[in-house]
Amino acid sequence: MGRKLFRFFKILIALLLLWFTFHSIYLISDGISDEGKRADLAVILGNKVNEDGTVSTRLQKRLESGVQLYKDQRVKKILVSGGLGKEGFYEGSKMKEFLVSEGIPDSVIIVDNKGDNTRKTVENVLQLKPELQFRSLIVVSQYFHVTRTKKLFRDKGFQEVSSVSPDYFEWRDLYALLREFPAYYTQ
Numbered sequence: 713m714g715r716k717l718f719r720f721f722k723i724l725i726a727l728l729l730l731w732f733t734f735h736s737i738y739l740i741s742d743g744i745s746d747e748g749k750r751a752d753l754a755v756i757l758g759n760k761v762n763e764d765g766t767v768s769t770r771l772q773k774r775l776e777s778g779v780q781l782y783k784d785q786r787v788k789k790i791l792v793s794g795g796l797g798k799e800g801f802y803e804g805s806k807m808k809e810f811l812v813s814e815g816i817p818d819s820v821i822i823v824d825n826k827g828d829n830t831r832k833t834v835e836n837v838l839q840l841k842p843e844l845q846f847r848s849l850i851v852v853s854q855y856f857h858v859t860r861t862k863k864l865f866r867d868k869g870f871q872e873v874s875s876v877s878p879d880y881f882e883w884r885d886l887y888a889l890l891r892e893f894p895a896y897y898t899q
Contacts, residue, residue, distance in 0.1 A: 776878065852877070
């Protein structure tokens, strides 16, 4: 009985590792691909704001991707979404400041300061759909994050969603890949 149970768990772990490997390959390949699509709206997801009020490097790279989308005329408007960080700054407001400093007109930037997490951002964006009248959007976040974000939009019935991620990689991305595996299936 003990050997059979051990063998069962060994097979189960092997299948789980195989599932994780294929999922990660899909997540990475989807996350780094840019189909070059145009959209009505870019949705840039928030990240850490430094204690001095500047955006973190990771967030800066996301914002630079949004700037490029706008300058390349791939999007008409940009929605920035984030919550109140432990540093005491609203991510969305700081993101807007950065975009304006990079030459993006104030009039095309929408701020969501209640996007505390990915699910909340998706809900907030979709609540603004009648007002903003967008039919398509491009999600901007790190490569490991965009696949789940697109899935959340599609799960809510919004199908015209693509993504762009910055060419920025950190060692902590390995942790993020591990975290995204269960998050993809549970959110």
